[in-house]
Amino acid sequence: MSEARRTEYTEFRPRWYKSRVSTWWWLGRWSYLKFILREISSVFVAWFVVELLLGLHALSGGPQRYEEFQGFLCNPLVVALNFVSLFFVLFHAVTWFNLAPKAMAVRLGGKRVPNLWIAGPNYLAWVAVSAIVAWFLLRA
């Protein structure tokens, strides 16, 4: 709103220079597209939460409801959506861990430590956490 006020015509500011950017600006370059894909990954994170809550609700609703939910998960459309979601959440994880060195500028003896020193432990922790979660799920 304040922006709208600022763009009003005044005597000493006859016209604002505003270059128009296409709505599809992010299709022009791979790095732009990657940026938008990374941002879009959040939609699939949200879908995962919705699916998780549906599953938990079905689980507490009894074996029959749980069975129905498993049927829902086998619906080809849902399977396709979950494959796409898996791609996007992996993309989110990788881009997130790769950003960690940029967010944490650790210096040792006046020099930035190599990116791998920051990203590496993140990846190791990711593998460890995934293995622990998998172990709990498989022995349940």
Add this chain to the structure above:
Amino acid sequence: MRKRSNEPILWVLFSAGGVVAAFLVPVLLFFLFLAFPLGWITPPSYEGLLALVRLPITRLGLFVLCFFSLFHWAHRFRYTLYDGLQIKHLNQLIFPFCYGGAVIGSALAAYVLWNIK
């Protein structure tokens, strides 16, 4: 004095959600929604899974996961709409949709997790 922005706290929620989602969502999504229902790996029994979910620590963990992931979505999706589609002028619609959605989703998560029998 200028009103203090609430952007930092929203960013912290976004950031925490990014970490939680990166660590936990891929493995859970793979097993619960692909490998188990499609029969790639023998799924756990209904009783086994229910017993696991009934544990207070699991419920707390799942709530934390849902809460932060939803606020992560809210923040990132809001800026995707601003930057990607350049519709910042619809802020009064987008802002309540995103964070309101996260609040409602978190409340639903608490309700579902609390009521597991």
